[in-house]
Amino acid sequence: MGKIEDLEVFNGEGYQLSRLDKVIAAARANSVWPLPFATSCCGIEYMGSMGSNYDVARFGMERMSFSPRQADLLIVAGTISKKLAPILKQVYEQMSEPKWVLSVGACASSGGIFDTYSVLQGIDRVIPVDVYVPGCPPRPEQIIDGIMKIHELVKHEGMRNRYSDEYKAKLDKYNIEVNGK
Amino acid sequence: MASKLTNEAVIERIKGQFGSDILSAETPYDFLTIEVLTSKQHEIIEWLKKDEMLSISFLTNLGGVHYPEQAGREFAVVYHLQSMVNNFRLRLKIYVSKENPEVDSIVDLYVGANWMERETYDFFGITFKGHPNLVRILNEDSMDYFPMRKEYHLEDATREDKDDRFFGR
Numbered sequence: 001m002g003k004i005e006d007l008e009v010f011n012g013e014g015y016q017l018s019r020l021d022k023v024i025a026a027a028r029a030n031s032v033w034p035l036p037f038a039t040s041c042c043g044i045e046y047m048g049s050m051g052s053n054y055d056v057a058r059f060g061m062e063r064m065s066f067s068p069r070q071a072d073l074l075i076v077a078g079t080i081s082k083k084l085a086p087i088l089k090q091v092y093e094q095m096s097e098p099k100w101v102l103s104v105g106a107c108a109s110s111g112g113i114f115d116t117y118s119v120l121q122g123i124d125r126v127i128p129v130d131v132y133v134p135g136c137p138p139r140p141e142q143i144i145d146g147i148m149k150i151h152e153l154v155k156h157e158g159m160r161n162r163y164s165d166e167y168k169a170k171l172d173k174y175n176i177e178v179n180g181k
Numbered sequence: 182m183a184s185k186l187t188n189e190a191v192i193e194r195i196k197g198q199f200g201s202d203i204l205s206a207e208t209p210y211d212f213l214t215i216e217v218l219t220s221k222q223h224e225i226i227e228w229l230k231k232d233e234m235l236s237i238s239f240l241t242n243l244g245g246v247h248y249p250e251q252a253g254r255e256f257a258v259v260y261h262l263q264s265m266v267n268n269f270r271l272r273l274k275i276y277v278s279k280e281n282p283e284v285d286s287i288v289d290l291y292v293g294a295n296w297m298e299r300e301t302y303d304f305f306g307i308t309f310k311g312h313p314n315l316v317r318i319l320n321e322d323s324m325d326y327f328p329m330r331k332e333y334h335l336e337d338a339t340r341e342d343k344d345d346r347f348f349g350r
Contacts, residue, residue, distance in 0.1 A: 083321040115336045115343070117328045118320065 021159045028072065028098075029154040030060040032147075035071035035095070037088060039078030042105035042137040046077045049140040049147075056147060068094035073150060074127075077104035077137075079112065080120045092127045093176060097162045100150050103129045104143055106136040128170055186235070186269045188213045194235060199225060214272040222258075222275045223285040229262060229271070230290060237264040237271055240287075243297040245305035249331050255279040256307055260287075277307065286311040304329035 007026060010017040034056075038046055049056050050064070065071040068091045080088055092101070103123055106112035109132045111121035123129060130153055133146035161167060168178050191213055192206045202221040207214045217225050229237040241261040248255055254276035262271045277284055286309035287294045298309040299318040306327035309315055317324065326333055 083319075111337065111340075115340060117333070117335065117337055119337065121337050121340055 024159070025155050025157055028157065029151045032059070032061055032072050032100075032150065032154060033063055033065040033070060034061055034073040034075050034102075035065050035068055035091070037074060037076045037078075037091060039080065039084070040107070042077035042108065045137045045140055046075060046104060046143055049143045054140040054144060056144065059144075059147065059151065061147070068092075069096060071095055072099060072154075073147075074099065074101045075104060076101065076108045076123050077143075079107040079114055080123055081118050082120050083118070085120045085123075085126045088123060089126045089174075089176070097178075098154075098157055100130045100153060101127060102131050102133065102146050102150055104133045104146065105138055106134065109134065112136060127174060127176070184269045185267045186264070191235060191269065191271065194232070195225075195229075198228060198232075212270065212272060214274065216274045216276070219275045219277055219284060222260075222273070223287060223290075226260065226262070226273065226287055227290055235264060235269075236266050237262045237269065239263040239265050240291040240293055240297075241270070243287075243294055243301065245301040245307050245329070247305060247329060247331050251276075253278050256282050256305060258284055258301065258307060282307045283310055285309070286315075288312055303327070306330065 007018060007022045036043065036046055038044075048054060056062075068074075072095075074092055074095060076088065092099070101123075103109045107114060107119070108123050109129075111119050113136070115121070120126065131146045131149045133142050135142050138146075162178070171178050188208050188211070192203075192215070195215065196203050196206075199217070199221065202218045202225065204216045204218060206216075229235055231238075239262065241263050243258070243260050246257040246259060248257065256277050256279065258275050258277070260273040262273060263269070264271075275284060282305070284307065286298055288298065288309075289311065295313070296318055298312050299315060301307050302309060302312075302315050303317045303320055304327055316322075320328065328335075
């Protein structure tokens with residue numbers, strides 16, 4: 001299992017003391033349930049990352065969640081057309097907090113080569129993104145590196161972050177309500 | 182396999198029926214291409230389908246073209262028709278102006294024309310009179326222009342990180 005470097009523990013006789021938020025963060029980081037929103041070749045690379053050669057299951061991610069309500073991480077892999085953008089936003093809104101977004105590849109991050117009237121020029125125009133993975137398409141090593149960076153964010157997620165004014169202000173920019181409020 | 186019909190025989194047959202309604206007939210790459218009077222297009226396609234000798238009764242494709250430099254005939258609608266029994270293909274063109282880009286729908290002749298006419302409407306703004314459900318099919322419903330018309334740039338208009346001179350904005 002992955003370890004939390006700065007997790008202090010106090011061992012006593014028959015018990016162990018530590019900080020609850022750090023323990024919860026460690027539990028979350030080692031069981032991130034991803035929702036693959038895959039539309040094109042980046043999705044194929046993500047399937048390669050899931051397969052036995054690269055195997056994201058090593059990091060507690062063996063269960064792909066195709067229900068947004070049970071997912072922690074939205075992995076957007078591929079070209080998102082403007083017609084698809086409201087659906088992507090709806091999927092993001094249906095995920096429960098805390099949630100993270102990984103943008104895989106040039107198209108999801110910036111529109112890529114599709115600088116055209118029908119393609120969304122980066123998913124960060126409709127939903128906030130935590131980590132961008134460059135490449136067209138990125139190799140599975142790069143995707144896993146992006147996932148590792150997500151894990152770092154998850155490990156340092158505080159208990160009250162998602163209730164903060166800063167977080168609300170960030171989502172306000174995207175016209176998304178926090179916790180249904 | 183060679184066609185049972187020659188281009189010359191087909192032109193003769195069509196002109197014998199419609200005469201001056203056939204505005205021109207060419208054979209680029211040996212592919213018979215006729216331009217017909219816009220108001221007669223439905224009647225001619227129907228006759229081609231029912232004529233026993235030609236029996237051109239299959240619609241391969243239908244689409245629009247924008248020629249902004251041709252005043253009064255800016256939009257073309259091109260029908261690719263095929264005779265399965267004769268192994269013969271025909272391209273049929275009609276032109277309309279940008280002020281009144283309206284042509285007759287052929288959905289009553291070919292049900293397969295339904296989505297093709299919607300697509301042509303979606304991208305060129307050509308309306309098809311008599312179509313049962315003429316709404317956008319591929320682009321988002323909120324789009325307020327017809328993107329394949331040449332006065333609109335292909336590129337996304339909201340990008341700010343590229344040098345506009347090189348991207349047609």
